[in-house]
Each structure stands twice: as structure tokens, then as C-alpha cells.
Amino acid sequence: MFLLLLTLACALVVDMPKSNDPPVNDLSEESTAESVPTPTPLATEDVRCVRLYTDDSIWNTPIDWSVARIHSDSDAMMGAFFAGSHWIGSDPTQYAPNIYLVDNSTPLVPVRLKYRFRDAYDDVTIRYGDPGGVVWMPLPEGAQPAPGSDGQLAVINLDTGEEWGLNGGRIEADGRWSARGAYRYSIYNSGIPPEGFGQRGAGIGQAAGIVRRCEVERGAIEHAVTLAYDSPCTPETCARNGWPAVIPPFRKTDGRGTAPYDIPEGARLVIRPEISEEEILAACRGVTGCVLWARAMQTYGGFIVDHSGHPKTYAEGDATAHWPSDLWSASMLRHIPREWYAVLDWNIPATSTP
Secondary structure (H helix, E strand, C coil): CHHHHHHCCCCCCECCCCCCCCCCCCCCCCCCHHHCCCCCCCCCCCHHHCCCCCCCCCCCCCCCCCCCCECCCHHHHHHHHCCCCCCCECCCCCCCCEEEEECCCCCEEEEEECCCEEECCCCCCCEECCCCCEEEEECCCCCCCCCCCCCCEEEEECCCCEEEEEECCEECCCCCEEECEEEEEECCCCCCCCCCCCCCCCCCCCCCCCECHHHHHHCCCCCCEEEEECCCECHHHHHHCCCCCECCCCCCCCCCECCCCCCCECCEEEECCCCCHHHHHHHHCCCHHHHHHHHHHHHCCEEEEEECCCCEECECCHHHHCCCCCCCCCCCCCCCCHHHEEEECCCCCCCCCC
């Protein structure tokens, strides 16, 4: 019965079961089992390292440097980005989501929520739960949320393509799970959930843009990465420059920045294309993840999606990645000159139109 509940996507807020009977999870309002798509098994040779989201997703579409342009205020914006630190941190031991791979045999575990569960599986509408309820989600034995107050965790079901996530996740003293919020999405989707999706600052899931160990081991990061700093502009600050509060297709912002050139969330940063492979190798000093990250920043760029205490990029949490220092480290980007970075002009297409 648990597996049927997962497949039909009726995992939502209920009271804790009082017997051995399986829980009955109800989605709000118009949602029914018939209204939710049936998950499709993944078909890929390297299923455990599958690229997330559709090929035409903003995450997976390379920059076309014949049409993309650097923003005229890029230097000023990068000055704001690096105001508190001259390099981008990459610490996977805290505030980095642990990523768990599961299948339909993984047991469902009750998680008590502070806020509402969000089911955005169809990538069109969000079905909400009730604040303070319980969601049943697949969690393998020994799973842990990331250290730090954000408590991030992502789960990918390899049988169905479902993506589950938590923020503010905790394991209580009695072993029960709690979280501020939880969601369900699909790795077959666009990677930009519908309006109202409340996880990360720019309104995306925990797995989007995260660099996984398997990607570094295979020698390519084939998607845009994610970035944060202190802090993307508030809507009022953005408006004073005539900029949007958030750059589409991203849908929300947690920006707090009030400096004149603080950058809107959703902006795409890059490493300038003229930087050579030899220069990247020298700056990265033998750390493979640094080299691949820099290449990805030239090929796909990196989106500002969050507020953080300092400039940073996000990789899979160390609890699941177990990063060796020659693959990824907290300070591996320290020697990349800040002059290599730029902000693309969001008013000009950065990719080719099919």
C-alpha cells in the first residue's frame, strides 16, 4: 500500500497513523489520484548520475557566446558580489543538500512539517497540504539532513524520476523526522517549478544546479551551477536600477541587498569565455572539481538563487558525497581571479533559439 501511495503521488498531510493500517493522504482542493501523472521509469545507461530536468531546461542549455553579452553594469555588480569576500566558497560540509537515491522499495517515513507540503509533480500547478501536518516520503535508513539551519535534503527515486526535498530538516530525539517544508517534483520537468514553490530563495528545488560527486568523477558538469551571496537585491533596490526583482524564468527572491549594484536573483554569472584551459588548470591547483566547475561556468553559467553569508556555490553534501580533497574542497576556488567573473545581460538571449 505504501508503494501505491507513492506511485499515485497522494503523499500528503495527515495525522500520524494510530494502527498498522497505512495512512490515507489527501491532497487539497481539486487534487485526485487521477489528476496526478503516473511516474515513468528512468531509461538511461547511467541512471545513478542522470542529468536532471529536460534537455531544453534553462539548467541544461549551453550559452551561445555568439549572441550572449556581458551586462554593461557587470563590473559594478561583481564588485557588490565580492564586497565581503574576494573568492567563492564551496564548502560541502554545511548548508549543502545531502542527496539520496532511492527506488520503489524504499520505505515511506512520516515527516512532521511546520509549513505546507507542496506537490508540483506536473510542473503546472501546486497542490498544497496543511501547515503542521505530516508528509510520507521515501527516506533510506541512515538518511540525514545537511548540517546548518537550512537542513537541506533531496531524494531522487530512480524508479519513477520523482524528486523529493526538505528544508529545515531535523531528526528529533525520539528518532522522528520534522522539517519546515517539503515538496515533490520530477526530474523530467523543466527545473523551474510553478509559482508558489517555496524551497530555495529563487523558488527552485533542492537538487537544481547542485554538483554531484558522480559528475566530477565522470569528468563533466553538464548543467548550470547555483550561486549565492550576501545579498541579492531587494525588490526596491533592484527597481532603483530599473531591474526586475527576479530574472525570469525564476519566480521569487529572498534578496536582502541594499547596495546600489546588488544583483537580482536569477541573474546568470559566468567565467569569461576567453579564459584559457591552461589558466583554469593553474588557478585550480590540482582540484578536479574546480576545473570542471570553471568549465561549466563558461559553458552554462551559474544562477544566483539564494541569499548567503558570503559568496558560495553548491555541491552535494559531504554526508552522501564523501568528497576527497582532490575532487572538491571548500576553498578550491580561492585562486580564481575575480576579474574572470561577469554577469550576463538578462535583456539579451544567452542561448540559441531552436
